[in-house]
Amino acid sequence: MTVSHHLSDETLLDYANGALSACMETLVACHLTVCPHCRGRNDLADDVGGQLLAAHEPVAPHLSAVQLLDKARSKPNISVSKPPQQIGDASVPRPLGRLLPGPIESLEWRSMAPGVKQFTLSEQPRKDGAFKLLRLEPGVTLSQHTHNERELTYVVRGSYRDEIGHFRAGDIADLDNHVEHCPVVNEDEVCIALIATDAPVKYTTMLGKIMQPFVGI
Ligand SMILES: [Zn+2]
Secondary structure, three states: OOOOOOOOHHHHHHHHOOOOOHHHHHHHHHHHHHOHHHHHHHHHHHHHHHHHHHOOOOOOOOOOHHHHHHHHHOOOOOOOOOOOOOOOOOOOOHHHHOOOOOOHHHOOOEEEEOOEEEEEOOOOOHHHOEEEEEEEOOOOEOOOEEEOOOEEEEEEEOEEEOOOOEEEOOOEEEEOOOOOEOOEEOOOOOEEEEEEEOOOEEEOOHHHHHHHHHHOO
16 A cells, blocks of 8 residues: 555644544544554654653743654654554554444445445534545545644545545545645545544535535534
8 A cells, every 4th residue: 555645743743642532543543554654753753752751851832843743853763663453354444443333335324415425433513523434436526625623534445636636545634724625536436535523624615515414524
């Protein structure tokens, strides 16, 4: 699996500090199982706190996430942890697989719009965001939208394109409220994506606004 889209420094530091929601943590863990690059960066993020504490060096609040990671990178002998052992369906990362009642093909998918089905993984109120799998038919276009807060998407199978790039299995889209995008599923196969949001997305077209209560993300 070739991964080309990764977690942001801010998300990795929030993960290391336990500042993400349980849904977001699960999604980050999925990406870490397939991405040695982000596992190495996650070790660095863990190392930021540990080494600064060990040296009794106060964490400078004015430093940005990027600066903190640069600081950690300057420390020697940082190892890259191994991925957790994979069991079951090889394309489904273990942190996701253990939340599913069965294989992806046998889930009770709920049809939300033409070509769009979903399987909800959290019963939290929608105002608190969403955590769900989307099953998107080849060629489906999602309505253009932006975000109130952070949105993480992990591609389980298939691929899609948007204004940012081409996202394939194993890739993560780590978006904040500066990004407005319109994902289009590639024509060759079904795309299954795991999505976690901290707040409902903001659709920017009338059709999207009409569909939102039904699609629910
Ligand atoms: Zn990565």
